[in-house]
Amino acid sequence: MSGPRVALFPTCLTDTVYPETAKAVVRLLERLGCDVDFPLDQTCCGQMHFNTGYAEHARPMARAYADVFDSYDHVVAPSGSCAGMVRENHPNLCAASPAATRTYELSEFLVDVLGVVDVGAHFPHRVTYHPTCHSLRMLGVGDKPLRLLRAVSGLELVALPQAEQCCGFGGTFALKNAETSTAMLADKMRCVQDTGAQVVTAGDNSCLMQIGGGLSRMRAGVRTVHLAEILASTQEEPWVATP
Amino acid sequence: MGRNPVTWLGSPTFPDAARDALGDTQLRGNLRKATTTIRGKRESAVAELGDWEELRRAGESVKDDVLANLDTYLERLEAAVTDRGGVVHWARDAEEANRIVLDLVQAEDTDEVVKVKSMATAEIGLNEALADGGVNAIETDLAEVIVQLGDDRPSHILVPAIHRNRAEIKEIFAQMPEPPTSDDPHALAEAARKYLRRKFLSAKVAISGANFGVADTGSIVVVESEGNGRMCLTLPETLITVMGVEKVLPRWQDLEVFLQLLPRSSTAERMNPYTSTWSGVTPGDGPQKFHLVLLDNGRTSTLADEVGRQALRCIRCSACLNVCPVYERTGGQAYGSVYPGPIGAILAPQLAGDLHDEQAASLPYASSLCGACYEVCPVRINIPEVLTHLRAEVVEAKGKRTPEAMAMSAAAWVFGDRRRYEAAQKAGSLTRFLARDGTLSSLPWPGSKWTDTRDAPVVPKESFRAWWRRNRG
Ligand code: SF4
Numbered sequence: 001m002s003g004p005r006v007a008l009f010p011t012c013l014t015d016t017v018y019p020e021t022a023k024a025v026v027r028l029l030e031r032l033g034c035d036v037d038f039p040l041d042q043t044c045c046g047q048m049h050f051n052t053g054y055a056e057h058a059r060p061m062a063r064a065y066a067d068v069f070d071s072y073d074h075v076v077a078p079s080g081s082c083a084g085m086v087r088e089n090h091p092n093l094c095a096a097s098p099a100a101t102r103t104y105e106l107s108e109f110l111v112d113v114l115g116v117v118d119v120g121a122h123f124p125h126r127v128t129y130h131p132t133c134h135s136l137r138m139l140g141v142g143d144k145p146l147r148l149l150r151a152v153s154g155l156e157l158v159a160l161p162q163a164e165q166c167c168g169f170g171g172t173f174a175l176k177n178a179e180t181s182t183a184m185l186a187d188k189m190r191c192v193q194d195t196g197a198q199v200v201t202a203g204d205n206s207c208l209m210q211i212g213g214g215l216s217r218m219r220a221g222v223r224t225v226h227l228a229e230i231l232a233s234t235q236e237e238p239w240v241a242t243p
Numbered sequence: 244m245g246r247n248p249v250t251w252l253g254s255p256t257f258p259d260a261a262r263d264a265l266g267d268t269q270l271r272g273n274l275r276k277a278t279t280t281i282r283g284k285r286e287s288a289v290a291e292l293g294d295w296e297e298l299r300r301a302g303e304s305v306k307d308d309v310l311a312n313l314d315t316y317l318e319r320l321e322a323a324v325t326d327r328g329g330v331v332h333w334a335r336d337a338e339e340a341n342r343i344v345l346d347l348v349q350a351e352d353t354d355e356v357v358k359v360k361s362m363a364t365a366e367i368g369l370n371e372a373l374a375d376g377g378v379n380a381i382e383t384d385l386a387e388v389i390v391q392l393g394d395d396r397p398s399h400i401l402v403p404a405i406h407r408n409r410a411e412i413k414e415i416f417a418q419m420p421e422p423p424t425s426d427d428p429h430a431l432a433e434a435a436r437k438y439l440r441r442k443f444l445s446a447k448v449a450i451s452g453a454n455f456g457v458a459d460t461g462s463i464v465v466v467e468s469e470g471n472g473r474m475c476l477t478l479p480e481t482l483i484t485v486m487g488v489e490k491v492l493p494r495w496q497d498l499e500v501f502l503q504l505l506p507r508s509s510t511a512e513r514m515n516p517y518t519s520t521w522s523g524v525t526p527g528d529g530p531q532k533f534h535l536v537l538l539d540n541g542r543t544s545t546l547a548d549e550v551g552r553q554a555l556r557c558i559r560c561s562a563c564l565n566v567c568p569v570y571e572r573t574g575g576q577a578y579g580s581v582y583p584g585p586i587g588a589i590l591a592p593q594l595a596g597d598l599h600d601e602q603a604a605s606l607p608y609a610s611s612l613c614g615a616c617y618e619v620c621p622v623r624i625n626i627p628e629v630l631t632h633l634r635a636e637v638v639e640a641k642g643k644r645t646p647e648a649m650a651m652s653a654a655a656w657v658f659g660d661r662r663r664y665e666a667a668q669k670a671g672s673l674t675r676f677l678a679r680d681g682t683l684s685s686l687p688w689p690g691s692k693w694t695d696t697r698d699a700p701v702v703p704k705e706s707f708r709a710w711w712r713r714n715r716g
Contacts (some may be wrong), residue, residue, distance in 0.1 A: 010707055012658070016668050016699050019707035038711045043659040049651060051612060053634030057655035064659075137614035166568045170611025175692040177609065179262045182696040183271075183572045184611070213697030216682055242703075 003033035004113070007072035009065075009103065011205070012044040014226075020242050022061045024232035025078050025106065029148045031232075032114055040167070047085040052172045055093065062090040066097035074113060075103040078228045079204045080135025083108075088138055105135055106228055107144040107203055118145050122235045124154035128197035129227075130188070130211065132204040133166050134213045145203055147225055152230060158195045162187070169210035185214045193223060203227045245338045247541055248368040249594045251396070256605035261573040269404050270574050277405050278565045284511035285562055285619065291513070292503070301500045303623040306556035309491055310546060316458040316491045316536065323461025327523025329533040334485075335538050341372035344450065344483055347534055348378050351481050353447045359465060359472040360384035361452025361561055362400060362486045363538055365581040366594070369450070380450065381442045383471040385435055389415055393676060398575030400561040401509055406574050432470030440469060449475035449530070453486035454558070455501060457536070459494050462522040463535065466505060466515050476519045482530035487538050489546075489555040501558060506558035531589040541594035550632040554590045556622040561586075563616035563626060569609055578606060581613035585616035589629040598633075607633035665708070672702045 006029055010022035022038075029036050045065055046058030065086060067076045077083040083105040090100040110116055129149060135141045149157050168174065168184025169172065188211060192200050200215075202208050205226055212224035233239035246252065254260065264270060289295050309316055321331045334340035348356055355505065356373070358380050370380040370391075380393045389404035390397050393415040397403030404412070413426035423434035451472065454484040455464040463484055465472050476482060492498065506515040524533050546552050564570050564584030575583030579602050580591035588610055592603040607630050616626040638648065657667045671689050677683055685691070693699055705713075 012664070015707045016671060016703050019703060019705065019710055022707035023710065038708070038715070040708060040712070041661050043661060043664045049655060051631055051634070052647075052651065053607075053631065053636075054648075054651045054655070055631070055635045057651060061655070061658055063367035080475075133572075133611070133613035133615075137618055157539060164615075166611050166613035166615070168568070168611060170613070173608065173611045175689055177258050177569075178692045178695065179265050180259070180569055180572055180609075181611070183265050184568050202554070209700055210697065213699060214694070216698040217684065217696065 003035050005073045006034045006036050006109075007069050007075045008036055008038045009042060009045075009075050009077040009082070009086075010038075011077055011079045013209075014078060014205050017209070018226065019145060019227040021078055021205055021228050024226070024228040025076065027237070028119060028127065028228060028232040029076065032110075032116060032119060034114075037072070039068050045082045045085045045090075046156045047082055047172055050085065050089055050093070058089075059093045062086075062093040065090065066094060066099045069099035069103070070097055072099070073102065074109065075099055076104060076106055076109045078106045078226060079203055079206070080105045080132045080139055081139065084134040084138035091243050105139055105141060105203060107135075107141050107148055108139065110148060110231075112142045118147065118151035119231050121152040121231045122154050123152050123230045123233045123239060125199050126156045126158060126197045127201055127230065128158045128160045128168065128192060128195040129163070130160055130192070130200055130202040130207065131163055132202050132207045135203050136164060141203070148227070148231060149201070155230070159237055160195055160200075161191045163191075165191075167207050167210050169207050171206070174210060181210075182214075185210055189214050189218070189220065193220060197222060199223050199225050199230075201225050201230055202228050245336070247595045248337050249366050249541065249582070250580045250591050250600070250603055254602050255579060256581070256602050257573075257609040258605065260577035260579060261609070263443055264573045264577045267574075269408070271572060273406055273408050274571055274574055276400070278571045281511060281565045285508060285565065288507040288513065292507070294701055298500060299621055299623050300506050302558075302621055303556060305492065305497050305500060306489075306622050309493065310489065310552060310555055313488060313491070313546065316493055317488060319458040320456050320461060320491050321537075323457075323459065324523055324533075324535050327461050327463075328565055329461065329523040329535055332534060332536045334536050334538050336539070337367035340367050340485060340538050340540065341369055343372055343536055343619060344485065345376040345378065347481070347483055348373065348448050349376065351448050355377075355379045355381065355441050355442075355446060356448040357381050357383050357446040357475045357479065358387075359449065359451035359475045360387050360403075360467065361450070361485065363452045363487050363580060363709055364450060365397065367485070367538065367540060369383075369485065379564040381446070383439050383442065383475060384467070384471060385432065385471075388435055388439070390708050391417065392418060396576055397581055399564060400559050400582065400584075400586070402561075406576070439474075443471075443474040443478055444535045446475075446479045448481045448483065449479040450485065451476060453484050453490050454505070455498065456486050456491045457493075457495050457498070459521055461497065463521050464498065464518065464520045465518045466502070467519075468510060468515055470517050473517050473519050476521065477529045479530055481532040483534045483536065485536045485538055487540075488542050505558055508562040508619065508621040541596050544596055545590075545593040548593065551589070551593050551629055553624045554586065554593060554629060556624055557586050557590065558622060559586075560621055562619040562621065566615040566619050567610075568613060568615065569611065573609075578609065580606075585610065585626045586624070587634060589624075589626055592633060598637050604637045604640065607637060666708075668706045668708075672704055672706070675701050675704065
């Protein structure tokens with residue numbers, strides 16, 4: 001293939017727990033003409049360690065990330081917080097590497113690098129979008145995900161009230177301050193339910209794990225679907241719910 | 244040297260205190276209402292200025308210059324104040340500052356002083372120290388009056404009684420000589436006014452903090468809304484100002500930047516109602532004796548920390564509290580310090596200077612790192628960066644033998660090698676057998692911290708990499 005050579009960094013969480021999201025990124029990027037590779041030596045960007053106060057453990061992970069990804073034109077991660085970790089914090093943890101500056105969150109890569117907004121997706125559902133904190137404030141993705149969603153055929157986009165409020169995940173915060181995290185989640189779920197959406201989407205499976213875990217517990221009947229899976233869905237190959 | 248009172252003795256750790264606060268639905272209602280309103284107002288006040296980002300950068304760079312040359316500017320300030328008839332005192336810590344102030348008050352032969360709202364004096368527990376010395380310190384800011392008469396603790400930098408509603412305030416004011424007739428805001432304010440007027444007219448000594456101290460001119464600046472400050476700063480014979488050393492500004496012109504940044508961020512006003520400034524003593528006008536107490540209390544040791552020192556840029560606007568999703572739900576008292584919210588989470592543990600203390604060590608974790616605070620901070624303090632930096636210091640203080648440190652080491656060891664990572668993935672996917680009807684609703688500790696309130700995802704049999712290998716490998 002002649003398109004840009006893109007390495008996929010699905011993140012350890014998605015690789016392990018949400019493989020459908022990673023498969024969706026592969027499908028989407030290949031449909032858009034990219035030459036996608038998944039270097040098998042990758043593991044984790046070190047975000048959990050770094051954010052919890054274990055920067056010394058994160059340091060070798062940052063170095064390993066550079067070794068794995070330095071030779072690619074672009075690295076794409078379907079996660080605002082992991083892309084943010086790599087771009088903002090890796091340069092302080094190990095010597096500046098090409099990999100860190102060439103790492104993109106999915107919506108940035110699509111809009112800024114590939115220059116597409118209409119990715120030819122079809123998703124006939126009522127959807128609301130939660131802008132995750134790190135994509136919003138660390139990476140500054142702005143309305144890129146919304147522009148991508150607006151171009152999806154069949155999709156009815158409904159605005160999420162108080163969208164920019166944190167869902168309460170915050171990595172180990174969700175365990176260390178579980179009660180506060182849950183109080184934040186409760187408000188987020190109320191806002192999601194107020195929209196009447198069938199699906200809540202975001203660019204980060206960690207936040208969706210929090211929101212989805214809460215919605216499932218209260219049997220709210222609203223599903224969480226990663227942005228990549230919506231964008232990968234087409235008339236011919238529609239998105240199917242995993243059990 | 245005594246214990247630094249910036250964190251309250253005997254306070255529970257943040258998660259414990261938060262648990263209690265979260266159960267208080269009245270508190271959560273009061274806070275949600277108050278913070279949501281001020282948040283929206285701040286946004287519009289800031290949006291009016293086309294050069295807000297430039298102003299923030301200007302504020303940041305002036306403060307960074309101050310911090311880099313603190314000694315020079317402080318000596319300049321001391322000389323200018325002395326030149327204009329004031330007396331400058333240096334206090335290393337809370338104990339020293341309290342002693343200096345008590346001595347000065349006693350020298351005036353009085354047992355009652357009026358106070359302008361001040362974070363520095365609250366930080367050092369001045370009122371309590373004065374009370375121990377037989378001096379009654381009367382707060383005159385309306386919200387401070389509510390806290391003081393309610394025998395309560397503050398929960399917000401700007402509005403220390405933000406956790407109280409009108410009905411509660413009426414009850415607290417019942418002890419005034421002329422109590423309010425209803426919980427109508429006018430009636431409450433009128434009662435406070437009558438109570439305070441007597442105090443203003445009889446006080447011989449006033450105590451204030453300072454928002455800024457201008458090195459070049461020796462001018463102290465106090466910014467306020469109610470006019471109670473103006474009364475205190477002009478009526479009594481003697482004025483004592485306690486100012487954190489980081490509040491110094493090099494030049495008078497620097498106020499141009501900060502008098503725009505502060506009110507818009509703080510009360511969402513273009514300009515605050517009262518800005519008082521004085522330089523030493525003016526014969527025949529205002530207080531005839533002026534003392535400036537320059538307070539360190541952990542500031543120079545904070546300054547020594549290259550990442551943490553940016554917390555000293557803080558101008559106490561409280562914008563970070565108002566946007567913080569954690570603060571909105573737990574309130575300020577859960578932080579166990581006069582400095583709550585995001586700034587409290589980075590400033591209180593640094594000033595306290597002891598991360599072996601469980602309570603102080605819990606503060607940097609009182610955040611989901613959402614970054615809303617950094618976005619609004621008028622002097623661009625990267626609060627999330629300082630939080631993770633302090634977390635690393637907490638981890639170091641706790642040592643390698645805690646269950647968490649051992650779990651983190653194990654996780655790092657797993658992530659350190661692809662084969663170990665893949666083996667762990669396979670082991671993790673076995674948890675799918677714990678699932679019922681496709682949901683995983685109960686895990687053993689510490690996973691129970693998750694599943695108490697949320698379902699956990701079911702780890703599928705085949706990871707993405709296994710799929711990739713099968714299809715593309
Ligand atoms: S840290 Fe920034 S936003 Fe928070 S009170 Fe201080 S100046 Fe205001």
